[in-house]
Amino acid sequence: xxxxxxxxxxxxxxxxxxxxxxxxxxxxxxxxxxxxxxxxxxxxxxxxxxxxxxxxxxxxxxxxxxxxxxxxxxxxxxxxxxxxxxxxxxxxxxxxxxxxxxxxxxxxxxxxxxxxxxxxxxxxxxxxxxxxxxxxxxxxxxxxxxxxxxxxxxxxxxxxxxxxxxxxxxxxxxxxxxxxxxxxxxxxxxxxxxxxxxx
Amino acid sequence: xxxxxxxxxxxxxxxxxxxxxxxxxxxxxxxxxxxxxxxxxxxxxxxxxxxxxxxxxxxxxxxxxxxxxxxxxxxxxxxxxxxxxxxxxxxxxxxxxxxxxxxxxxxxxxxxxxxxxxxxxxxxxxxxxxxxxxxxxxxxxxxxxxxxxxxxxxxxxxxxxxxxxxxxxxxxxxxxxxxxxxxxxxxxxxxxxxxxxxxxxxxxxxxxxxxxxxxxxxxxxxxxxxxxxxxxxxxxxxxxxxxxxxxxxxxxxxxxxxxxxxxxxxxxxxxxxxxxxxxxxxxxxxxxxxxxxxxxxxxxxxxxxxxxxxxxxxxxxxx
Numbered sequence: 001x002x003x004x005x006x007x008x009x010x011x012x013x014x015x016x017x018x019x020x021x022x023x024x025x026x027x028x029x030x031x032x033x034x035x036x037x038x039x040x041x042x043x044x045x046x047x048x049x050x051x052x053x054x055x056x057x058x059x060x061x062x063x064x065x066x067x068x069x070x071x072x073x074x075x076x077x078x079x080x081x082x083x084x085x086x087x088x089x090x091x092x093x094x095x096x097x098x099x100x101x102x103x104x105x106x107x108x109x110x111x112x113x114x115x116x117x118x119x120x121x122x123x124x125x126x127x128x129x130x131x132x133x134x135x136x137x138x139x140x141x142x143x144x145x146x147x148x149x150x151x152x153x154x155x156x157x158x159x160x161x162x163x164x165x166x167x168x169x170x171x172x173x174x175x176x177x178x179x180x181x182x183x184x185x186x187x188x189x190x191x192x193x194x195x196x197x198x199x
Numbered sequence: 200x201x202x203x204x205x206x207x208x209x210x211x212x213x214x215x216x217x218x219x220x221x222x223x224x225x226x227x228x229x230x231x232x233x234x235x236x237x238x239x240x241x242x243x244x245x246x247x248x249x250x251x252x253x254x255x256x257x258x259x260x261x262x263x264x265x266x267x268x269x270x271x272x273x274x275x276x277x278x279x280x281x282x283x284x285x286x287x288x289x290x291x292x293x294x295x296x297x298x299x300x301x302x303x304x305x306x307x308x309x310x311x312x313x314x315x316x317x318x319x320x321x322x323x324x325x326x327x328x329x330x331x332x333x334x335x336x337x338x339x340x341x342x343x344x345x346x347x348x349x350x351x352x353x354x355x356x357x358x359x360x361x362x363x364x365x366x367x368x369x370x371x372x373x374x375x376x377x378x379x380x381x382x383x384x385x386x387x388x389x390x391x392x393x394x395x396x397x398x399x400x401x402x403x404x405x406x407x408x409x410x411x412x413x414x415x416x417x418x419x420x421x422x423x424x425x426x427x428x429x430x431x432x433x434x435x436x437x438x439x440x441x442x443x444x445x446x447x448x449x450x451x452x453x454x455x456x457x458x459x460x461x462x463x464x465x466x467x468x469x470x471x472x473x474x475x476x477x478x479x480x481x482x483x484x485x486x487x488x489x490x491x492x493x494x495x496x497x498x499x500x501x502x503x504x505x506x507x508x509x510x511x512x513x514x515x516x517x518x
Contacts, residue, residue: 020412021410021412022411022412023384023411023412092388092389093387093388095388096384096385096386096387096388097383097386097387097388097389097390097392097411097413097417098383098384098386098411098412098413099388099412100412117388120312120388120389121310121311121312121313121388121389121390122388122389122414123308123414123416123417124416125414125415125416126414126416126417
């Protein structure tokens with residue numbers, strides 16, 4: 001698991017989850033982020049779990065049992081982030097201001113859940129985040145607009161149009177994706193070596 | 200930012216809204232439209248009161264979609280430094296004045312699906328412009344308006360026509376109060392909260408918002424703080440090499456300007472941070488009245504906001 005180096009301003013930075021005095025808590029995590037939820041609940045005052053809902057996207061190693069043992073009022077498991085998002089959108093619509101949102105795990109999970117919250121009108125700064133696990137990126141090709149998931153290499157081939165892309169730190173919260181720009185536009189025969197950098 | 204880009208205007212109308220509030224209309228003498236603005240903007244009005252030149256900020260209360268004139272609604276404050284009294288007594292239709300271009304330190308968050316507005320007394324003025332803006336752009340809003348009594352509630356009829364059931368009025372003298380706990384715990388996701396009124400009201404609302412875990416990014420407030428009067432004191436301006444006496448009814452910034460020194464400013468209400476000035480030395484005490492410096496900065500005593508803050512004794516500023 002990598003650490004995030006300081007970079008340009010648009011590159012997201014993450015914090016450490018901390019319990020707030022909110023009347024309700026919505027916690028979203030993948031397998032790597034589960035540890036952050038365990039820390040959050042351990043630091044929380046009595047009664048926190050009774051007002052909390054956990055949405056979990058399983059992975060390896062599975063943390064389902066550990067999360068269920070936290071005793072949250074509701075526990076929900078979705079097979080993937082993308083399966084979770086429509087449910088999340090409905091949750092955001094239903095809840096009222098004063099519900100604290102906690103996002104923990106990969107940048108993709110945090111970014112996609114945050115994008116869903118922003119569509120419901122929540123400011124991105126209103127949601128707490130903690131990065132755990134992979135630094136693999138969602139990358140949007142600026143040429144064809146297709147998004148390539150789980151990008152770990154620099155450069156990367158666009159899964160949609162096949163162009164070789166330089167993965168930038170330039171990030172879009174609206175797309176929950178980093179920007180990928182063709183790296184060999186001048187001379188397509190040039191093939192810079194692919195290195196695995198986003199681990 | 201300073202008044203260098205001032206606009207010469209003529210007062211085209213003065214309307215008495217109630218026993219305490221008058222509305223002033225400003226237009227360009229040549230009839231050309233004034234600069235565009237957004238709801239929540241203020242202008243700074245320059246008042247030549249005898250030898251005293253005041254510059255006081257007021258929210259625009261007219262529709263941002265009509266720039267043939269600007270309208271401000273001013274409550275007479277018998278305890279203030281005299282700006283509102285000057286406007287109420289001395290300014291009539293035909294008076295020539297100078298105003299700043301509008302600036303907005305209290306804008307609507309245009310991304311918000313819903314706006315919850317809380318007004319106290321004359322704090323209604325920015326919401327007049329904002330609700331006019333939303334009436335045309337189609338944003339969802341709800342306004343809660345606390346008044347001393349209905350006869351002193353400016354714009355009740357206009358707001359009622361504009362907002363219908365989305366206007367809630369609370370008459371203080373009838374013992375009516377906003378139920379902040381209920382209001383702040385029942386707002387749908389994405390609601391942005393705006394509050395403008397007397398300082399105790401703003402503080403009460405922000406405290407309740409904190410209690411109900413509202414994120415700071417969804418809270419917007421405008422303190423209707425005006426420079427308070429006080430004891431006279433002396434300011435030494437190091438860079439300009441000048442010594443300035445600040446009168447009892449004058450703000451430090453106004454005294455600096457009267458001495459011919461151009462100092463930066465924007466809100467003239469202690470909120471925006473533009474006029475922040477370094478304190479080089481001090482004999483006496485700094486009397487901070489702004490909402491800009493935090494507790495730590497106040498304790499350090501190295502900075503002051505001359506638009507609203509004062510001193511006891513003598514202070515040397517870097518300006």
